[in-house]
Amino acid sequence: MDKYNFKRLPTHIGIIPDGNRRWAQNKGFDKKDGYKFGIDPGVELFNLCSQIGINEVTFYGFTKDNTKRPADQTKEFRNACVESVMRLTHTDCEILVVGDAESSLFPEELLPFTKRKKFGKGGIKANFLINYGWEWDVSKYDKSVRKKGFINNIASSDISRMDLIIRWGGRCRLSGFLPVQSVYSDFYIINDFWPDFNAEHFYEALEWYEGQDVTLGG
Amino acid sequence: MDKYNFKRLPTHIGIIPDGNRRWAQNKGFDKKDGYKFGIDPGVELFNLCSQIGINEVTFYGFTKDNTKRPADQTKEFRNACVESVMRLTHTDCEILVVGDAESSLFPEELLPFTKRKKFGKGGIKANFLINYGWEWDVSKYDKSVRKKGFINNIASSDISRMDLIIRWGGRCRLSGFLPVQSVYSDFYIINDFWPDFNAEHFYEALEWYEGQDVTLGG
Numbered sequence: 001m002d003k004y005n006f007k008r009l010p011t012h013i014g015i016i017p018d019g020n021r022r023w024a025q026n027k028g029f030d031k032k033d034g035y036k037f038g039i040d041p042g043v044e045l046f047n048l049c050s051q052i053g054i055n056e057v058t059f060y061g062f063t064k065d066n067t068k069r070p071a072d073q074t075k076e077f078r079n080a081c082v083e084s085v086m087r088l089t090h091t092d093c094e095i096l097v098v099g100d101a102e103s104s105l106f107p108e109e110l111l112p113f114t115k116r117k118k119f120g121k122g123g124i125k126a127n128f129l130i131n132y133g134w135e136w137d138v139s140k141y142d143k144s145v146r147k148k149g150f151i152n153n154i155a156s157s158d159i160s161r162m163d164l165i166i167r168w169g170g171r172c173r174l175s176g177f178l179p180v181q182s183v184y185s186d187f188y189i190i191n192d193f194w195p196d197f198n199a200e201h202f203y204e205a206l207e208w209y210e211g212q213d214v215t216l217g218g
Numbered sequence: 219m220d221k222y223n224f225k226r227l228p229t230h231i232g233i234i235p236d237g238n239r240r241w242a243q244n245k246g247f248d249k250k251d252g253y254k255f256g257i258d259p260g261v262e263l264f265n266l267c268s269q270i271g272i273n274e275v276t277f278y279g280f281t282k283d284n285t286k287r288p289a290d291q292t293k294e295f296r297n298a299c300v301e302s303v304m305r306l307t308h309t310d311c312e313i314l315v316v317g318d319a320e321s322s323l324f325p326e327e328l329l330p331f332t333k334r335k336k337f338g339k340g341g342i343k344a345n346f347l348i349n350y351g352w353e354w355d356v357s358k359y360d361k362s363v364r365k366k367g368f369i370n371n372i373a374s375s376d377i378s379r380m381d382l383i384i385r386w387g388g389r390c391r392l393s394g395f396l397p398v399q400s401v402y403s404d405f406y407i408i409n410d411f412w413p414d415f416n417a418e419h420f421y422e423a424l425e426w427y428e429g430q431d432v433t434l435g436g
Contacts, residue, residue: 150356171430173405186391
């Protein structure tokens with residue numbers, strides 16, 4: 001990291017940790033066995049964000065669409081998400097879980113996190129989308145009781161606009177990831193699968209981001 | 219084109235024709251003078267889409283944010299957009315213009331196109347976003363009188379979900395381009411500036427798209 005000297009850092013980074021199943025298949029494992037190898041990378045990436053002074057990180061955990069996958073896979077990614085959240089409770093951060101908590105597919109262990117909770121000295125915000133759906137999110141918008149700004153009236157209103165979205169696994173798409181908070185985000189794509197995460201990926205993304213201009217649509 | 223033989227084509231392509239001002243500066247012109255060089259490329263790209271059998275094409279014309287630019291630029295991109303729409307009226311297509319037509323910044327000449335109009339034998343849908351704003355679009359959503367599906371209740375409800383978005387000018391971001399219709403789109407980025415469009419760009423994008431899998435978030 002010492003070789004990097006960032007002058008302009010993103011305030012809020014979105015993470016799409018894709019490619020767990022493809023990674024598992026390449027290793028000769030069952031698809032479902034990829035997810036647990038995604039837990040350590042998440043904690044490591046979070047720690048890097050924290051050290052470098054990022055204000056907010058949002059992890060794309062799993063969606064309502066994802067839960068239509070085979071039951072053994074669903075079980076594994078739910079477990080991996082719960083474990084990831086729990087691991088961060090041992091750090092200094094403020095955790096929020098956003099997703100449809102009225103559904104039985106929402107992990108019970110994560111219910112206490114549907115309001116932001118501070119751990120240790122607090123500081124960096126860590127958001128997880130769990131049993132999230134973009135349509136579920138924006139359909140909460142209610143014209144009749146609105147605050148100023150569309151973003152302040154949806155289910156994910158406690159998550160701010162993202163400056164940079166990093167996606168692993170080579171695909172260049174949002175896959176329903178926070179359509180409102182991503183309107184002006186820069187997307188950086190890493191071809192490696194998520195379980196193969198390493199710190200250089202993160203620094204490369206930040207270096208690339210520094211070369212982008214900020215226009216906010218103007 | 220004969221060397222290509224596409225097996226899976228996108229139904230709907232979104233076009234972000236970025237880089238007109240940077241192109242003009244590189245040529246030693248005024249920034250404002252880049253826009254008119256973007257008209258021919260748009261017609262050419264539209265014709266390619268039509269020939270190959272694409273169902274719907276959406277051009278990101280200009281946004282409400284864009285109109286905060288210097289007046290000479292605003293005048294030029296408005297003219298380029300009007301001219302682009304008019305050029306397509308001489309082809310076989312069905313044109314729709316979506317944007318805030320209640321504002322004085324909406325070109326009067328385009329008012330007749332705020333309902334889809336058929337030209338020649340019709341067929342391919344050509345959409346233009348003119349004085350568009352993502353927040354203006356989604357804020358039309360009204361819980362109380364809704365049809366099924368968020369997408370059917372916003373200002374851009376007559377524009378379908380996009381499969382592929384091609385952006386010229388090297389930036390990897392949506393810049394507020396149809397946040398709902400882009401949730402599952404694949405993004406393909408071309409580094410050349412829009413006025414330097416050539417047919418190979420389009421075929422390369424289609425070839426790349428063919429290698430992507432369709433999951434719709436599943």
